[in-house]
Amino acid sequence: MKTYKLTLGLAAALALTVSGCGLLDDEPARVLAESPRETLLKTVPDEKAPAYAFDVKGAVQPISGVLDAPNKTTQFKITHxxxxxxxxxxxxxxxDRSWMxxxxxxxxxxPALPRKWMPIDPKKVKNPDDVPISYDDEVDPGYADLIIRSSEDVxxxxxxxxAGTTDLTASTEAEIVEDATLTALGAKAKAVPFEAVVGPDGHLSTLLVKVPAAGKAKAVNYxxxxxxxxxxxxxxxxxxxxxxxxxxxxxINS
Incomplete structure (x- = not known):
């Protein structure tokens, strides 16, 4: 559950282009309107977002829980x-503490398993990349930021x-579909439709990626x-x- 925060810098790049194309010193400054894509990106929770509940369905591994980035805390549940x-x-x-x-x-x-929360000894976990043993700066468990950054025509x-389309080949970290499905989608994987809704508080509320059927895989909504x-x-x-x-x-180590 890691999130990539990239610096877009699009507005600055466009401003430099305008200034280099004969804009006179006494000409009024031009204000570049923010694109819908940029506006939507700003609604994705970041490290300052207050505690919220999350639910991710339709992925290779569905997950739900609570995340509080300012307090370096997350609780989640997965079923396989x-x-x-x-x-x-x-x-x-x-x-840096974990319980399961x-x-x-x-x-x-x-053998029967304990029903209470169990403190996990990180020294006994063979692969920490597969089993989280501490808060890892997670802010966006559904990879909304990555999906929107990989989008077009928003x-x-x-x-x-x-609404827009997103390139699933550029957001494989989100594990929306299996590798075989991604291959079967072919060129369609680069323009999969998505919809997003922003709540009245200005935060992202829902993100829906409509993956079409491909090969042996049925259509699925992420x-x-x-x-x-x-x-x-x-x-x-x-x-x-x-x-x-x-x-x-x-x-844990299986």
Whole structure:
């Protein structure tokens, strides 16, 4: 769950172009209007955004939870099902500390797992890139910033409503579709339609990417929902915990 913040610098570049094309010193300054794409980018939560709830559906790995960047805190839940086995994992990250809660069904003979939050020892996690063990400066779990930066033809369809197309080949970090689906989409992957809605508080509310069917993959809607800015309660460190068993680390490192 990492977000890339790039410096656009588009307005400055255009200003230099205008000044280099014969604009006289006594000619009135021209004000460059902000594009809908730039306006929409400013609504994406950043490191100063107050605590909010998030829900990401339709991706390779759906995820939901709460994020409070100023307080370096996030709580999330993911569920993965395969071959009749379902693993649900809830994580709580506060600065450099982490806790997890796991639930496993359909796996006969697997040892029972503690039901309480478990403090995770980072030294026992083999691959921290796969299992978060601390808050990693996350601000935008749905990768809205990356998706919008990879967009074209962004327009305002009604007040606070936007539409355009986005290049999925430029936002693979978001894992919206599997690699095989991306290949099957071919040229269509570079212009997938999306819609966005900005809430009355000026923050991004929803982002919907409409991925068409391709190959063996059905059409899917990738939906990012951000809600409750400043009204969402920031998770606190659990007061009652359980010691992680070896089975817990076996699952984490599998």
């Amino acid at each position: 099902s395969e071959d009749g086995v379902t693993l649900s994992m809830s994580g709580l990250l506060i600065d 809660r796991l639930s496993l069904t359909g796996a006969e003979g697997f 327009r305002v369809t009604s007040p606070d409503h936007y 939906r990012v929902t951000y809600a409750g800015y400043g009204r969402t309660i920031t998770p606190k460190a659990p007061t009652e915990t359980a010691k992680p068993t070896e089975a817990v680390y076996d699952l």
